[in-house]
Amino acid sequence: MQETAGGRAEQKARTREEIKRAALRRLREGGPGAVSVNALGKEIGLTGPAVYRHFASRDELLTELIVDAYGDLAAELRAAVEAARRRSRPGRVAALAAAYRAWALREPHRYRLLFSAPLPGYDAQSEPLVAASQAAMDVLVELLAAPGPPAPAPPRALGTQLGGWARRRGVGHVEPATALQAVRLWSRLHGLVSLEIEGNFASMGLDVEALLRLEADDVVG
Template sequence: MPTGRDTPRQRYRNQVRNEIKQAALAQMGTGGAGALSLNAIARTLGMTGPALYKYFGSRDDLLTELIRDAYDDAAAAVRRAARATAAGSPRERLHALAAAYREWAVKAPHLYQLLAGTPSPTYQAPAETVENARAVLGPFLTVLAHGQCWPAAEGLRAELERWLSRTPAAAAWVHDYAPEADAATALAGTIIVWARLHGIVSLEVQGQFDGMGHRAATLLAVEVESIADSMQLSGSQPPA
């Protein structure tokens, strides 16, 4: 007899939960996270509000699951780029990872904004979503483990070294992706890349580059190359 996830009842429940999430994503695609309404989703699916609450206890519960899914989707895009360029130089791989994340965000701006912004003024993402976010950053640690810290980043590296020493879970995460590296250097490089990547992607998704005469992908390549130079990563910039 089927049990657990294999029961018809559980399969039906999973199907309905997925339909609710798809309806929520469609809603956010037109109105952003602020437009998310469980009652509106229920009407779209021909359900009553109380029936929908059997699947998600609150709007925040639904948002949390969508955020987890978005991180997982972004992480998958980054992992695919990591696998495709595994034989390349660290510099080439860094460009590929950054480009893959940008392409994911541009194709799914409503998902990107779930991760980069605040879905609602009262929403607080639970601590467990940190693990989903770290899965996106992990491949960057692997590549930046090949780099060196440069003088301007030493202050950041020192802060991160102290943080890692008192945060075992974070130290274990860095070690999983960069076991032979100086952990603080790899993490400092990753945070710098992440900050610059988000700066460019956020502006692009908001349409702030429209009419400025350049492609966001070109600007991103310049920023990545600058970091690769600073960290003395081997290899050359891939052709545009």
């Protein structure tokens, strides 16, 4: 052991990462069912139970994978928006949409992890998960909150709800109309991309990219 330098803490961190890498590998190759604690241990030269020194349970490990995935997705979206910063507002939204889809197509196993509860009594409402998810949502909100043509006002009741949400989240300056755009964009992205990933468009020979652009453009007007 101790091929690389570092004390116990560093070694432990390295092993944790190694386990997570193995988990992602197996997730990619065999789906969530293939991510078994025993198999992960074996894959990195440990026995099964040893893994429990690093993760309290399989749930904890998967939760961490989910949080990481949200982080990666958010970073990718942020980068795409940044790269398109010279383009028009609709152009930036289209760039974000394309990046969203590209990430999901590149890592469908991780995208699935985010949006379909992989566990028996899994709690998607747990603190860190909600936080991670909202961090990704923030990218959309920020982009849409940038100066641009005024968004159509939401119906009265929805407007109140969206305003309340923005206030509770500490972004009270965001207009309800903008928040509505963000929600619409998010749900449209997710709808199209998740259907595509699960193969529901496979038999249709559709250019989902074009469809996505259509839907994204329609959100920002």
